[in-house]
Each structure stands twice: as structure tokens, then as C-alpha cells.
Amino acid sequence: MDNNINNHVSLWNLVYEKLKELLPGHAINTWFEPLVPITITDEELVIEVPNQFSYEWIDSHYQKNLVDAIGVVTENQISYRFIVSAKGQKKQKEESESYKKVEKVVEPAPNNLNKTYTFKSFIKGANNEFAKSAAQSVSESPGKNSFNPLIIYGGVGLGKTHLIHSIGNKIHEKNPRSKVVIVTSEKFTLDFVNSLRKNRTIEFAQQYRNADVLLIDDIQFFRGKEQTQEQFFHTFNVLQQAGKQIVMTTDKYPAEIKGLQERLLSRFQSGLSVDIQPPNLEIRIAILLEKAEQNGIRLDYNIIEFIAKHIKKNVRDLEGAIIRILAKSSLMNKEIDFQLVKEVIRERIGSSFSPELSIEDVVKKVSEISNVSEIEIVGKSRKMEVAEARQVSMYLCRKIIGTSLNNIGVFFGGRDHSTVIHAVKTIDEKIINKKHIKEQIESIKQELDFSLA
Numbered sequence: 001m002d003n004n005i006n007n008h009v010s011l012w013n014l015v016y017e018k019l020k021e022l023l024p025g026h027a028i029n030t031w032f033e034p035l036v037p038i039t040i041t042d043e044e045l046v047i048e049v050p051n052q053f054s055y056e057w058i059d060s061h062y063q064k065n066l067v068d069a070i071g072v073v074t075e076n077q078i079s080y081r082f083i084v085s086a087k088g089q090k091k092q093k094e095e096s097e098s099y100k101k102v103e104k105v106v107e108p109a110p111n112n113l114n115k116t117y118t119f120k121s122f123i124k125g126a127n128n129e130f131a132k133s134a135a136q137s138v139s140e141s142p143g144k145n146s147f148n149p150l151i152i153y154g155g156v157g158l159g160k161t162h163l164i165h166s167i168g169n170k171i172h173e174k175n176p177r178s179k180v181v182i183v184t185s186e187k188f189t190l191d192f193v194n195s196l197r198k199n200r201t202i203e204f205a206q207q208y209r210n211a212d213v214l215l216i217d218d219i220q221f222f223r224g225k226e227q228t229q230e231q232f233f234h235t236f237n238v239l240q241q242a243g244k245q246i247v248m249t250t251d252k253y254p255a256e257i258k259g260l261q262e263r264l265l266s267r268f269q270s271g272l273s274v275d276i277q278p279p280n281l282e283i284r285i286a287i288l289l290e291k292a293e294q295n296g297i298r299l300d301y302n303i304i305e306f307i308a309k310h311i312k313k314n315v316r317d318l319e320g321a322i323i324r325i326l327a328k329s330s331l332m333n334k335e336i337d338f339q340l341v342k343e344v345i346r347e348r349i350g351s352s353f354s355p356e357l358s359i360e361d362v363v364k365k366v367s368e369i370s371n372v373s374e375i376e377i378v379g380k381s382r383k384m385e386v387a388e389a390r391q392v393s394m395y396l397c398r399k400i401i402g403t404s405l406n407n408i409g410v411f412f413g414g415r416d417h418s419t420v421i422h423a424v425k426t427i428d429e430k431i432i433n434k435k436h437i438k439e440q441i442e443s444i445k446q447e448l449d450f451s452l453a
């Protein structure tokens with residue numbers, strides 16, 4: 001092999017050049033540009049991928065190209081192996097010139113800890129900051145605070161699993177020797193049932209009772225499982241008495257979980273329960289910006305805002321939308337534009353797709369197109385172009401969003417509803433007689449009307 005390519009960085013550069021010959025630009029930019037060569041052995045080039053999704057995508061779509069490119073460059077002497085970035089962050093690439101850090105040997109973390117779920121990657125907002133602070137405080141001094149147990153509760157996809165893994169990762173990072181046990185309640189149940197079957201309940205109990213930190217995700221699944229709850233109750237007591245930290249997540253305020261034994265619920269009350277609420281619009285925007293960056297895509301702010309306005313339920317859906325947009329753009333060999341984003345949103349939220357425009361949205365758009373400021377539109381000026389922009393806005397509010405005459409009147413400078421009726425009538429007539437109004441209304445409608453029909 002050429003001396004040049006003994007080093008992982010120069011080898012990767014050659015492979016990368018080769019890939020550029022084999023694949024279209026968008027595939028290179030989306031999937032290969034974010035990869036980072038980590039090290040090379042006699043047999044393998046180790047490449048870091050930014051996240052699990054990229055890993056699976058490249059593996060299922062470009063494996064052959066990658067094998068070919070590496071084959072040509074190394075005369076088939078070297079294969080490759082992917083590792084998923086611990087931080088899931090592309091930024092890392094610029095940060096570290098050499099990757100020695102990564103090669104440093106550390107105690108392995110419990111292998112079911114998801115390393116991408118860290119406090120750093122958890123975006124804080126008013127909806128979750130109490131939960132995040134409590135989780136951080138527990139990781140600073142596990143077992144040595146009054147937050148024991150700590151219970152994080154909230155709806156689906158709001159970050160409970162992310163937070164509980166962040167706790168595990170942080171504790172492991174601070175003290176690699178402390179025994180962090182993290183399981184879902186299903187896994188706990190399954191382990192218990194298996195231990196019963198194999199007569200190994202003692203080993204089962206030990207495995208959990210030796211923990212320094214016990215993290216149990218989704219305890220609502222203990223519901224109705226009496227024997228498992230009994231086991232859990234004992235485990236809980238042993239650990240709590242020994243001053244070990246316990247953290248749990250659940251979908252509801254603990255006292256409201258049906259089917260959990262009273263004695264467990266009353267134990268839970270000795271600690272702290274914190275909730276996570278759904279994110280509001282600003283937080284959704286922040287999350288999307290962050291997730292786009294993590295996935296190495298640049299999205300126009302308008303697009304981000306558009307997604308955030310339509311996908312409201314939870315963070316998982318926001319993330320899903322970003323990934324889907326990425327995938328679609330790559331699969332169909334298309335740039336990420338409004339059209340593509342709309343299609344994805346539409347697929348994801350299906351029939352509940354409704355533009356949910358506000359009067360403000362309408363005024364903003366009319367202002368952009370007519371060059372009359374928003375303040376003037378809602379103001380008192382009788383200048384002809386201002387009055388017309390105002391009438392167009394009123395018309396659109398009435399026709400597109402169906403705002404009541406009264407509310408339109410109030411919004412546009414406290415006018416009474418006969419003024420609004422007059423405006424709508426005037427524009428109706430102008431659409432027939434005046435080409436510029438017709439065109440203006442059509443283009444505004446088109447921009448406001450996100451449906452693709």
C-alpha cells in the first residue's frame with residue numbers, strides 16, 4: 001500500500017475523492033461529508049458517523065460504493081467499520097485536529113446506555129427546565145440529595161428517556177466505576193420472569209441490588225404485574241436504604257398511575273416528581289434548529305418555522321420530520337425546498353394537516369407583497385395603497401381563515417363590522433375587474449395555503 005495512505009485521514013481523503021466520482025453531490029454532502037476518519041489498523045479503517053440514522057442509511061444505500069472506493073484506494077487490503085458518534089454532533093469534526101481523545105481507553109459504559117442522550121444535547125425550555133435541573137443535580141451527587149427517588153413524568157416523545165440516559169451518562173462520565181444499571185420496566189419484568197423460570201431469582205435480585213444507581217424507564221408498564229412490583233418494591237427498599245440513587249420515568253403523575261401498588265406509590269412520594277410539558281412554538285423552533293445542525297443539514301429559517309408550526313405534539317415527531325426530509329431529499333435526489341418539506345409534513349400529519357393561519361400571518365404576507373408596512377395595514381391611514389392592502393388583508397382573513405367580522409374589525413384598528421363587509425365586497429369586485437388585485441390575491445393565497453391540492 002502507498003505510504004500516503006497509512007494515515008487514516010489521508011486514506012479517508014482519497015476514499016472521499018473516489019466517492020465523489022461515484023455518487024451525486026447531494027449524496028456526498030448529506031451522507032459522506034459529515035463522516036470522520038478515526039483511526040486505522042492493519043485491517044480496518046474506522047469511520048465515525050454522526051448518528052444512528054446516517055449509519056443505517058449509508059449502510060443500506062451506499063455500502064457497495066464505499067466498499068468499492070476503499071477497495072480501489074487500498075487495493076482491497078482494508079475494510080471499514082463504522083462507529084456512531086458519541087455526541088451525535090458534527091461540530092466535533094472541526095473541534096479536534098487529532099482524534100486521540102476517542103482512542104483513549106475508558107471503562108465501558110453500561111452498553112444499554114444511549115450515548116447520544118446527554119444533557120448537552122437536551123434542549124432546555126420552560127417546558128422541561130425543572131426536570132432537566134433536577135436530573136443534573138441528581139447526576140452531580142447521586143443518592144446524596146433529597147431527590148431520591150427522582151421521578152420524571154410526561155407525555156410520549158417529550159424527552160423522558162433522553163433525560164434518564166443523560167443521568168446515566170453523566171454519572172458514568174464523572175465516575176466510571178460507579179455501577180449504573182439502566183433498564184426499561186419491560187426489561188426488568190422480562191428479566192424477572194426469566195429468573196423465575198430458571199430458578200435464578202437470587203441472581204436476578206443481586207444484579208439489581210448491587211447497583212449504585214438504578215434507572216428505570218417507563219414504570220407505568222409495571223401496571224398490574226403484581227409479582228414484578230413486589231420484586232421491584234424490595235429492590236427499591238434495599239437501594240434506598242443503602243443511599244443509592246433511583247430515578248424513574250413514567251407517563252403520568254405517579255399518584256395517578258393506575259394499577260401500581262399503594263406501598264410503591266407511597267415510597268415514590270418520599271422523593272421528587274418533576275414533569276415535562278409539551279414544547280411551545282419557540283422551543284420547537286430551537287429544537288429543530290439544533291436537530292438540523294446535528295444531522296448536518298442547513299434548513300432555511302422559514303422552513304424550520306413552518307415545520308414547528310405544524311408539528312406540535314412532541315419532540316420525537318419533530319425529529320422524525322427532519323430525518324424524513326433528509327431521507328426524501330436524498331432518495332429522490334431533490335434539493336430541500338418548501339415543496340419537499342410540505343410533502344413530508346403532509347405525509348406525517350395526514351388529515352390533521354391544517355394551515356392554522358393567524359390574522360398576523362395574513363397581514364405579514366400582505367405586507368410583504370404590497371410593500372405596505374404591517375403597522376400601516378392595521379392602522380388608520382386612508383392612503384389609497386394602504387387602504388387597499390388593509391382591505392385585501394380583511395378579505396383574506398374572512399375567506400381563508402374564516403375569522404369573524406367582529407374580530408377582523410377589532411384587529412384592523414377597531415372598525416365596525418360593516419367596514420369589514422364593505423372591504424370584502426370591494427375586493428370581490430376588484431378581483432373581477434382589476435388584474436393586479438387578482439394576481440396579488442392569488443399569489444398570497446398560494447403562499448399562505450400550504451395544502452398541495
Ligand code: ADP
Pocket residue numbers: 117121122123124128154155156157158159160161162163287315316319
Ligand atoms: P419519551 O421517553 O418522553 O417518550 P424520548 O426521550 O424518547 O421521549 O424523546 C424522543 C426523541 O426526542 C428523542 O430522540 C430525544 O432525543 C428527542 N428529544 C426529546 N426532548 C428533547 C430535548 N429537550 N432536546 C433534544 N432532544 C429531545
Ligand code: MG
Pocket residue numbers: 160161162217218
Ligand atoms: Mg421513553
